[in-house]
Amino acid sequence: xxxxxxDPNTGFLERYSCLQLASNLVEQAGESGQSLAALWIDLDxxxxxxxxxxxxxxxxxxxxxxxxxxxxxxxxxxxGRIGADEFxxxxxxxxxxxxxxxxxxxxxxxxxxxxxxxxxxxxxASMGIAVLEPEESASEFLERADWSKNxxxxxxxxxxxxxxxxxxxxxxxIIQAREDLEVEYLLxxxxxxxxxxxxxxxxxxxxxxVLSVEGLMRCTVNGKNLAPVRxxxxxxxxxxxxxxxEWSLLQGxxxxxxxxKAGLGTTVSINVSRGQLSDSGFAEALHAAIILADVEPDLIxxxxxxxxxxxxxxxxxxxxxxxxxIGVSLAIDNFGSGFSCLANLKDIPATKMKLGRAFxxxxxxxxxxxxxxxxxxxxxxxxxxxxxxxGVETKEQMETLRELSVDGIQGYYYARxxxxxxxxxxLTDREHS
Amino acid sequence: MSxxxxxxxxxxxxxxxVEGLLESTLNDTGIPSRPxxxxxxxxxxxxxxxxxxxxxxxxxADVALAGGLISIANSPxxxxxxxxxxxxxxxxxxxxxxxxxxxxxxxxxxxxxxTLALERFWDASAGIARLSGWLAQHPDIGIxxxxxxxxxxxxxxxxxxxxxxxxxxxxxxxxxxxxxxKTLSFTQVEEVQxxxxxxxxxxxxxxxxxxxxxxxxxxxxxxxxxxLQKNDSTLLPPSTRGLIAIAQLAEHIFQHHTGLxxxxxxxxxxxxxxxLLEINExxxxxxxxxxxxxxxxxx
Numbered sequence: 001x002x003x004x005x006x007d008p009n010t011g012f013l014e015r016y017s018c019l020q021l022a023s024n025l026v027e028q029a030g031e032s033g034q035s036l037a038a039l040w041i042d043l044d045x046x047x048x049x050x051x052x053x054x055x056x057x058x059x060x061x062x063x064x065x066x067x068x069x070x071x072x073x074x075x076x077x078x079x080g081r082i083g084a085d086e087f088x089x090x091x092x093x094x095x096x097x098x099x100x101x102x103x104x105x106x107x108x109x110x111x112x113x114x115x116x117x118x119x120x121x122x123x124x125a126s127m128g129i130a131v132l133e134p135e136e137s138a139s140e141f142l143e144r145a146d147w148s149k150n151x152x153x154x155x156x157x158x159x160x161x162x163x164x165x166x167x168x169x170x171x172x173x174i175i176q177a178r179e180d181l182e183v184e185y186l187l188x189x190x191x192x193x194x195x196x197x198x199x200x201x202x203x204x205x206x207x208x209x210v211l212s213v214e215g216l217m218r219c220t221v222n223g224k225n226l227a228p229v230r231x232x233x234x235x236x237x238x239x240x241x242x243x244x245x246e247w248s249l250l251q252g253x254x255x256x257x258x259x260x261k262a263g264l265g266t267t268v269s270i271n272v273s274r275g276q277l278s279d280s281g282f283a284e285a286l287h288a289a290i291i292l293a294d295v296e297p298d299l300i301x302x303x304x305x306x307x308x309x310x311x312x313x314x315x316x317x318x319x320x321x322x323x324x325x326i327g328v329s330l331a332i333d334n335f336g337s338g339f340s341c342l343a344n345l346k347d348i349p350a351t352k353m354k355l356g357r358a359f360x361x362x363x364x365x366x367x368x369x370x371x372x373x374x375x376x377x378x379x380x381x382x383x384x385x386x387x388x389x390x391g392v393e394t395k396e397q398m399e400t401l402r403e404l405s406v407d408g409i410q411g412y413y414y415a416r417x418x419x420x421x422x423x424x425x426x427l428t429d430r431e432h433s
Numbered sequence: 434m435s436x437x438x439x440x441x442x443x444x445x446x447x448x449x450x451v452e453g454l455l456e457s458t459l460n461d462t463g464i465p466s467r468p469x470x471x472x473x474x475x476x477x478x479x480x481x482x483x484x485x486x487x488x489x490x491x492x493x494a495d496v497a498l499a500g501g502l503i504s505i506a507n508s509p510x511x512x513x514x515x516x517x518x519x520x521x522x523x524x525x526x527x528x529x530x531x532x533x534x535x536x537x538x539x540x541x542x543x544x545x546x547x548t549l550a551l552e553r554f555w556d557a558s559a560g561i562a563r564l565s566g567w568l569a570q571h572p573d574i575g576i577x578x579x580x581x582x583x584x585x586x587x588x589x590x591x592x593x594x595x596x597x598x599x600x601x602x603x604x605x606x607x608x609x610x611x612x613x614x615k616t617l618s619f620t621q622v623e624e625v626q627x628x629x630x631x632x633x634x635x636x637x638x639x640x641x642x643x644x645x646x647x648x649x650x651x652x653x654x655x656x657x658x659x660x661l662q663k664n665d666s667t668l669l670p671p672s673t674r675g676l677i678a679i680a681q682l683a684e685h686i687f688q689h690h691t692g693l694x695x696x697x698x699x700x701x702x703x704x705x706x707x708x709l710l711e712i713n714e715x716x717x718x719x720x721x722x723x724x725x726x727x728x729x730x731x732x
Contacts, residue, residue, distance in 0.1 A: 016663065192643050194467065243640070250641045254466050287628035288593075288637050291600055292464050326628065 007081045009059050010066035018080030018088050019142070025078075025090050026138040036132040037099035039089040040145040041069075041106060044124045044157035046085035051313050053116055058085075064114055065123065072109040077102070088145070096131050096162065103129050103160045124158035126150075131163070183234040186221045191243060195221045198251045199417035200268070202426070203388055203410040210427065211386070211408045212267035212301060215252045216417050217244065236275065245276040246285050253293035255420050256300060264427040269301040269331060274308050280315055283322035290326070297327035301352070306332050309348050324349050334390070336376060346383060353380040357391025360411070364400040374404050381405070464596065466641045468540045470498075471533065478529045488529075489520040492536065501539040502532065508563055508727075531581055537642060538562065538588035545595050550605070554595060557693055560728050562587030564683035567727045569675075573720070575711025576675040586648050586676045587683055589639050590655055593631030596638065601627065612696040619656045619698065632656055651676040658702040661709050678706040686724045 004021070005014040013021055022038070029036040043049075043065065050058040062085065069079055069087060076092035091102055106127070113122045128148030132141050144163040152161040190196050198215040205211050219226040235241040248270050256268035276282050290297055302323055308316065309332050320330060331352035336359060355376060362369045373389070380387040389401045392411030401409055418426060473491055477483040493499045499520045506523035507516070517523050524532050542555045566584035568574055597604040604627065611622040620630035636653035651673045654660055661674055685699040699706075707717065 188646065191640070192645055194472075194643050243646075246637060247640060250637055251466065254641075281633065284624075284629040284633045285637065288634040291629065292596060292634060292638060292641075294464075294600070 009063050010081050011070075012066060012087065013078070013080035015080070015082050018082045019138075021078060021080060021090065022088075022142055023138040025092065026132060026136070026141055029092070029132055030135075034093050035095055036141075037091045037094050037096070037102075038130050038132075038141060038145040039091070039099065039103050039106065039160075040082070040128040040130075040142075040149040041087040041089065041110075042083070042126045042149050042153060043085040043110070044126055044153070046123075048313070049121070049123075051315055057116060061114060061116070061123070065110055068109040068112075069106060072105050073102075088142075094131075096129075099129050099131055100160070100162060103127050107158075107160060126152035126157045127160035128152055129160055129162045180234050180237070183226065183231055184238050184240065186224075186226055187219065187231055187235060187238075187240050187244070190219050190221050190226075191240075191247065193221070195219055196244070196247055196251070197419060198248060198255065199419055200255075200423045201410060201417040202415045202423075203269075203408050204414050205408045206402050208430075210266050210430070211388070212269050213423060214269040214303065214410065215248060215255075215271065217248060217271075236273070239275065241273045241275040242279060245271075245273050246289070249286060249289040250292065253289045253295045253300060257293045257295040258420070259424065259427070260295065260299060262424060264424060264431070265299060266427070267299055267301050267329070269303045271333070272302045272304050272308075274305075274311075274316075277304070277308060277311075277316045277319050278313065280318075282319045286319075286323055286328065287326065290328075298329070301329045301331055303331045303333045303354070304350075306335050306337060309350060310344055320349060331388075335380075336372070345379070351385055352388060353385045354388045354390050354410070355406075357411075360389050360391045360393075360397055360401070363397050370400070370404070373401075373406075377405055381407075464544055464638060467643060468537075470540065471537055471642070474529065474533045474536060478533065483529060485521060485524050488524060492524075493520050497543065498536065498539055502527075502535060505535045505539075531584070534581060534585045534588070537585070541588070541592055541595075545599050551595060551598060553693065554591075554598070557687060557691075558588055558591060560687050560691070561590070561680060561683045563727050564686055564724055565676075565680045567724065568679050568683055568720070571720070571723075573712060573716045574679065576671065576678065576709060578672050578675040578679060582645065582648060582672070583676060583679050585644065586651055587680050589635060589644065589648065590652055590680050591631060591635065592638055593634030593636075593652075596634050597623075597627065597631055615697050615700070618658075618701070619696070647673045647676065655680065656698075658705055661702070661705045663708065674709060678702075678709045681706045682710060682712075682720070686721060687728065689721050690725055690728055 004017040006012070006017075007014045025036055028034070046058065049061055053061070062081075066079075066081070066087070069089070073079065073089065076094075077089060079087055079089045082088040089102070089106065091099060094102065107125055110123055110125050126149055128145045128151065130141055130145035130148060148161040148163045148165075152159050155161070186195075197218045197220070199218050200213040200215055202213050203211045217228060219228075219231055232241075235244050252268050252270035256266075259265060259268070276285075290300065304320075309320070309330065311317070324330065329352065330348075330350040331354060332348070332350045333354050334356040335353045337356045353376070355373060359369050359373050359376075363373070364370065377387045386407045388408045388410060389397075389406045390410050392398055392401065392409040392413045394413060397411075398409060398413050415426065470491060474488060477488050492502060502520060502523045503517055506526050517526055527535060538559065545551055562584050565587035566580045569578050569580040569583035594604075594608065598608070601607075607623055607626050611619045614622045620632050623630040632653050632655055636649045639649045639652050647670055650669070654669070654673070655677045660669055661678055681698065681702050684696075685703065687693070688695055688699070707713070712720070
């Protein structure tokens, strides 16, 4: 086994060498007829560890876990580090029961709490187990172990799944998966052929002033509209949400500049997802979009969900701080839909709070909703925020919200979302009326 | 048909319309999300029988654009050595796909004011793009990427530098420091003094011009040489790695011949690029020699 590379942090084989080893072991097993099992281990939520303790902290934890794994194995077993937080273990001369037993031992070895500074943390892992089948290639063998590991992960982690024992997807599940793939393909096409658009819905004060406009993404491919409720979940799952988010930043900042140059300057609000804000490159991309558009940052507002703005992770908070530092404002979208601790609300850097449509819909009939809205308006305004009600569709709702001292409203009652040309006309008409 | 014939063929009405098209593209102070003329070319390309005459008229309404395109078609890279004289011929020789990418590069250049530093920068980008397209087809290069993509990647790879030079007067000094830096990466040096770096700006610009995903990703990561290593565990497509390594080699050959745009990038990345492209010092020496005519310009 020459040219095998060792990972200095764990003393295990590195990824590329793991693949080479798999290939050698599969070949030997094929020749000798001995059994071979692969156990693919993926530490759960390790990204959080890296975010909390930095990469150095993450490395020390990986090294500690590696020691525990090494102490657990004996006999014909080899371990490699196949990914940043993933290990693979090959056991020869072992049947499925033996592999399962070894898997349980390895998962148990990972479980005991670790001490990092003042903190004690408990790690878990997801594991996929595959036993080599006759005539199987090394890549098919590894793929099965990887697939089972992913199944374990999808089931919530902290468990093992033996290849072949995965739940068979239902007929509906298969149809859904195929449809999702098609949507993913359409989103890629839209990104490369200009099939995305931002439509804008104005937010108005009760004196008729336009307070801002919210950009809402629309997707059209080959003349076919794809509904946001259909494409957003797929974008989230596939990771495409980051590219879509960057596209929104670019488009929103450019159109803010375009409106401002036309003398119709208004704040443009751009929705930001968890995927984007958890990415350490977000602040750079935001700056880059503002530089490319040549727009004043105070014309840009980022709209985030309640749970996202309350997210305590360092990356999210650093990105939010960075946005505030350059003069971009923050709005909490759909407030009241989450389960935030109100005590934390005083610390968040948002200047606008948007009450979700669930509250507006039942006004003015539902007295309890009235009380809740009244309290939230009071709370938001006491904290120095502008309070907006979303989903306003009727005159009664509008009047009730005015009585409740809401600062502005958004909804079909005043204006539907419209493309940027229609928005320019709408804004111009208002200026002249 | 000569260049002049092309110009005569444009009727007054059409000429006004075309001027409007170009104006909306070029007179905005910001950088357009996608120039209208590229949209027009795209619309024609998607037709079963694209109207080359109409496209030629649109392009010819802008003399610099027409001249630029003819010059590109005459580049030794395409092997027609100075025989192309009209926009129509250029479109036929380059094909609409390459022509569209070449036009994108020319428009990109026109978006910025003419300064000596920027002119040199664009000349370097054009040279690196031609060399990249040529290298992508070279039999000694051990990784396969489309020549058109390699050409486009070379054109757009560093366009973020032009944006930053245009927007921040102090960026000249940052650029000089980044070019001298031996240890830190180029983008790390930028980030010490700027709120972002040219790779992120370039990739966003490329995204907004609807360039393919591999190109946008490649632009964003083109100074992160660790991803070029064979055992890199990121899920980057091989074509993206190939684009980065080919353009890096093209830049090195460009610097070897011209002595311009000197930087420390090859000393940081040369070894890993050569490994990925499966070339050795001997092949590199012959690439220096063979690359020289590709760089020769026909204005």
